[in-house]
Amino acid sequence: MSLLxxxxxxxxxxxGLPLVKGIDFTVEQGEWxxxxxxxxxxxxxxxxSITDLLNASLTRQADAISFDGADLLGRGRQPxxxxxxxxxxxxxxxxxxxxTPYYTVSNQMHxxxxxxxxxxxxxxxxxxxxxxxxxxxxxxxxKRYPFQVSGGQLQRLxxxxxxxxxxxxxxxxxPTTALDSWSASVVLDELAxxxxxxxxxxLFITHDLRIMNRYADRVAIMQKGEIVERGSKDQVVLRxxxxxxxxxxxxxxxxxxxxxxxxxxxxxxxxQVKARPQTPTDTVADxxxxxxxxxxxxxxxxxxxxxxxxxxxxAGSCLGLVxxxxxxxxTLARCLLSLERIDSGDIWLRDQHxxxxxxxxxxxxxxxxxxxxxxxxxxxxxxxxxRASLMxxxxxxxxxxxxxxxxxxxxxxxxxxxxxxxxLPAEYLDKLPNHLSGGExxxxxxxxxxxxxxxxxxxxxxxxxxxxSTQARVLNLLKDLQDALGLSYLFIxxxxxxxxxxxxxxxxxxxxxxxxxxxxxxxxxxDRHAYTKQLIDxxxxxxxxxx
Amino acid sequence: xxPATWLVPLGKxxxxxxxxxxxxxxxxxxxxxxxxxxxxxxxxxxxTVAVTQDEIEALRNELGLNDPAWQQYVRFxxxxxxxxxxxSLMTGKSVMGELSKAFPYTLMLAGATMAVVIVITFVLGxxxxxxxxxxxxxxxAAFCTAGAAVPTFWLGLLLIDLFAVRLHILPSSGMATAAGxxxxxxxxxxxxxxxxxxxxxxxxxxASGREFVRAARARGxxxxxxxxxxxxxxxxxxxxxxxxxxxxxxxxxxxIVEVTFGIPGVGKLAVEALARRDYGxxxxxxxxxxxxxxxxxxxxxxxYRALDPSISLKGAERA
Numbered sequence: 100m101s102l103l104x105x106x107x108x109x110x111x112x113x114x115g116l117p118l119v120k121g122i123d124f125t126v127e128q129g130e131w132x133x134x135x136x137x138x139x140x141x142x143x144x145x146x147x148s149i150t151d152l153l154n155a156s157l158t159r160q161a162d163a164i165s166f167d168g169a170d171l172l173g174r175g176r177q178p179x180x181x182x183x184x185x186x187x188x189x190x191x192x193x194x195x196x197x198x199t200p201y202y203t204v205s206n207q208m209h210x211x212x213x214x215x216x217x218x219x220x221x222x223x224x225x226x227x228x229x230x231x232x233x234x235x236x237x238x239x240x241x242k243r244y245p246f247q248v249s250g251g252q253l254q255r256l257x258x259x260x261x262x263x264x265x266x267x268x269x270x271x272x273x274p275t276t277a278l279d280s281w282s283a284s285v286v287l288d289e290l291a292x293x294x295x296x297x298x299x300x301x302l303f304i305t306h307d308l309r310i311m312n313r314y315a316d317r318v319a320i321m322q323k324g325e326i327v328e329r330g331s332k333d334q335v336v337l338r339x340x341x342x343x344x345x346x347x348x349x350x351x352x353x354x355x356x357x358x359x360x361x362x363x364x365x366x367x368x369x370x371q372v373k374a375r376p377q378t379p380t381d382t383v384a385d386x387x388x389x390x391x392x393x394x395x396x397x398x399x400x401x402x403x404x405x406x407x408x409x410x411x412x413x414a415g416s417c418l419g420l421v422x423x424x425x426x427x428x429x430t431l432a433r434c435l436l437s438l439e440r441i442d443s444g445d446i447w448l449r450d451q452h453x454x455x456x457x458x459x460x461x462x463x464x465x466x467x468x469x470x471x472x473x474x475x476x477x478x479x480x481x482x483x484x485x486r487a488s489l490m491x492x493x494x495x496x497x498x499x500x501x502x503x504x505x506x507x508x509x510x511x512x513x514x515x516x517x518x519x520x521x522x523l524p525a526e527y528l529d530k531l532p533n534h535l536s537g538g539e540x541x542x543x544x545x546x547x548x549x550x551x552x553x554x555x556x557x558x559x560x561x562x563x564x565x566x567x568s569t570q571a572r573v574l575n576l577l578k579d580l581q582d583a584l585g586l587s588y589l590f591i592x593x594x595x596x597x598x599x600x601x602x603x604x605x606x607x608x609x610x611x612x613x614x615x616x617x618x619x620x621x622x623x624x625x626d627r628h629a630y631t632k633q634l635i636d637x638x639x640x641x642x643x644x645x646x
Numbered sequence: 647x648x649p650a651t652w653l654v655p656l657g658k659x660x661x662x663x664x665x666x667x668x669x670x671x672x673x674x675x676x677x678x679x680x681x682x683x684x685x686x687x688x689x690x691x692x693x694t695v696a697v698t699q700d701e702i703e704a705l706r707n708e709l710g711l712n713d714p715a716w717q718q719y720v721r722f723x724x725x726x727x728x729x730x731x732x733x734s735l736m737t738g739k740s741v742m743g744e745l746s747k748a749f750p751y752t753l754m755l756a757g758a759t760m761a762v763v764i765v766i767t768f769v770l771g772x773x774x775x776x777x778x779x780x781x782x783x784x785x786x787a788a789f790c791t792a793g794a795a796v797p798t799f800w801l802g803l804l805l806i807d808l809f810a811v812r813l814h815i816l817p818s819s820g821m822a823t824a825a826g827x828x829x830x831x832x833x834x835x836x837x838x839x840x841x842x843x844x845x846x847x848x849x850x851x852x853a854s855g856r857e858f859v860r861a862a863r864a865r866g867x868x869x870x871x872x873x874x875x876x877x878x879x880x881x882x883x884x885x886x887x888x889x890x891x892x893x894x895x896x897x898x899x900x901x902i903v904e905v906t907f908g909i910p911g912v913g914k915l916a917v918e919a920l921a922r923r924d925y926g927x928x929x930x931x932x933x934x935x936x937x938x939x940x941x942x943x944x945x946x947x948x949x950y951r952a953l954d955p956s957i958s959l960k961g962a963e964r965a
Binding site: 181183184185189199200202207210211246257261 | 855856857858859860861862863864865866867868869871875876879880953954955956959
């Protein structure tokens with residue numbers, strides 16, 4: 100008998116819009132079952148619906164949801180409450196919200212035990228301390244408030260509290276998506292050892308195929324509210340049947356094989372640009388557009404966020420900057436863009452000594468730099484149509500068209516041509532940002548960044564908030580644009596595989612220091628820094644890519 | 647708690663309080679200096695006796711009005727620091743005495759009103775959030791619109807007409823007994839409560855959709871604990887903000903209600919003083935009510951810190 104059996108589950112909005120369209124799946128005793136899908140595929144609401152945790156705006160129907168031989172569907176609120184936490188426990192993506200910010204973690208762990216068991220406070224304390232130690236953390240940590248604990252540790256505490264009562268099923272809904280790759284691997288290993296120790300089953304929800312490949316026993320792929328493919332992990336990874344599965348597999352940039360483009364479906368042809376840009380500053384190749392020497396940035400509390408970093412970005416190439424959250428990589432980017440004052444060191448933008456400029460000279464130097472940020476939703480004014488946001492930089496510098504376009508000076512034509520470069524139709528010009536998907540907005544951000552023909556563009560985690568297949572298309576686009584226009588990028592990410600895919604040269608940052616610095620072809624050299632090697636392990640290729 | 651986390655904001659508050667006090671004294675001093683008309687003239691004219699220029703000058707010298715402005719300010723400040731605002735030009739009694747006679751009435755009215763507002767808010771706001779979209783919710787919304795739209799004095803008159811004139815169960819004016827407090831309190835509460843009710847309703851609904859509420863539910867925590875501990879606490883923060891604002895304006899006196907119900911509170915006193923150019927009373931009113939509002943804002947700030955530990959802890963200690 101399966102531990103969990105879900106038959107013909109349907110979830111729709113109150114207005115009747117179907118989100119999950121009749122899916123069936125089972126989770127067996129002790130197995131790691133992965134439900135794979137991109138945002139909007141319905142995987143998270145599927146997980147929440149099992150113990151009726153859906154928002155009031157959604158309705159759930161099913162032929163059966165049975166758990167450990169008992170029917171969960173017909174149960175009232177009270178018995179279902181006893182199941183939650185005791186037999187079926189959850190770990191969610193948003194670790195900041197795993198605990199209420201107004202109470203300490205300890206308070207909320209006690210609260211959970213009180214809800215299920217009547218036992219003395221001392222016994223509860225002993226049980227909680229044992230649980231926290233079991234995930235490798237200091238029990239004193241739980242005396243803190245959630246916001247005083249780092250992301251990775253907080254997620255491990257959430258995990259510890261989820262398994263306190265030894266549930267038979269642990270539902271992990273993208274538990275590592277919001278963490279940097281190093282914290283993520285710690286949480287995942289913890290999850291695996293909990294399963295080994297308690298024999299619980301895991302329903303794991305993710306969009307990350309590397310995680311699936313490493314841990315899952317059985318897999319179901321969800322797309323638009325339906326399960327399109329299912330089977331054992333090896334079967335799905337090595338012999339994918341459904342085109343969507345193949346697309347997902349192709350979207351993961353491999354480290355070992357040298358691909359020019361990620362082979363995703365449904366992409367239009369490569370970008371055609373009439374002429375290479377011939378700006379006056381476009382001189383000898385290999386001349387660095389950006390050079391930084393011994394940069395130091397110290398924050399008021401004494402943190403050396405950037406501690407003696409030197410780097411060089413040759414014209415027309417891409418420099419990749421890899422680092423975990425808190426490594427100082429975004430601070431470094433802000434210093435390079437002179438959005439933040441450096442405490443010592445030198446920055447040259449071509450032959451201009453950037454950190455000695457001020458006033459008008461600094462303003463005009465800033466026009467030669469552009470920035471694309473991680474969150475495409477925050478980089479648009481939601482009340483302005485796309486056209487207005489897109490053309491704003493050109494208007495600011497008083498130009499009508501970038502030199503690489505030859506469509507005249509009509510702003511509408513220029514805007515349409517810019518959108519065409521990033522493979523978006525001209526109709527989008529009059530749309531408002533919230534009518535575009537995240538990937539489309541990021542394309543507009545890119546078009547906007549290249550419109551002023553900057554000397555270089557800083558891409559700060561430009562694909563981190565996108566789905567894998569969207570991410571692959573944006574990476575391809577960035578590469579095509581670079582080939583066509585001779586752009587120079589500084590690409591910042593914690594995702595080694597994306598950085599490696601797009602960059603000619605990589606630097607690895609940790610605690611404000613550059614620990615490694617190498618050409619893309621030297622990634623697997625034996626003299627790589629130990630930290631780089633750890634990262635390589637975390638981003639090991641899928642078996643389908645090794646072949 | 648290490649002392650540093652508490653001493654720093656405490657020192658800041660004390661410094662702010664002193665700074666604010668000086669600003670208030672300067673403003674109230676300047677108001678008199680810059681006011682049109684002549685205090686001496688208006689003082690002397692009350693008696694409608696003809697006065698000579700010599701008499702006016704004599705009184706000016708006696709009151710020190712011919713000294714340079716800074717000397718007058720220092721003298722004024724010295725008086726203020728001793729709680730001495732001089733005598734009321736009208737009654738001849740000490741200004742501080744007048745004010746401290748009026749203040750308890752206003753304080754009682756403000757306190758009772760806030761208590762009623764809080765009760766109405768939690769009952770109606772809670773019900774509206776619990777039965778969101780139902781008839782209850784719509785009824786509460788209608789009450790809020792009506793309460794905010796009805797002029798307070800008119801509502802007061804209606805209440806007097808019904809309960810005092812027709813039913814004879816409550817006094818129509820004055821605060822001789824506690825019963826006199828009922829009608830003005832109700833009239834004020836109905837006028838003040840609507841934004842509270844709406845804010846509590848909306849923030850309860852917002853809070854119940856928060857991720858951490860779902861996380862608590864997923865741990866099997868009972869619904870009553872989820873509401874009382876997690877949802878409610880999250881909803882109180884926006885409420886406390888406007889609570890400070892309302893309490894401040896209540897302490898400044900609610901002239902309309904005080905006049906309608908014949909309550910001798912500070913609002914009524916201040917308006918009468920204005921009409922008669924009784925500058926001493928106005929100056930005392932500005933400083934005393936100003937400082938009271940400062941203290942209230944301090945309390946609001948403190949209750950923020952009590953409600954949301956991240957305000958005082960953030961940055962102080964991090965993992």
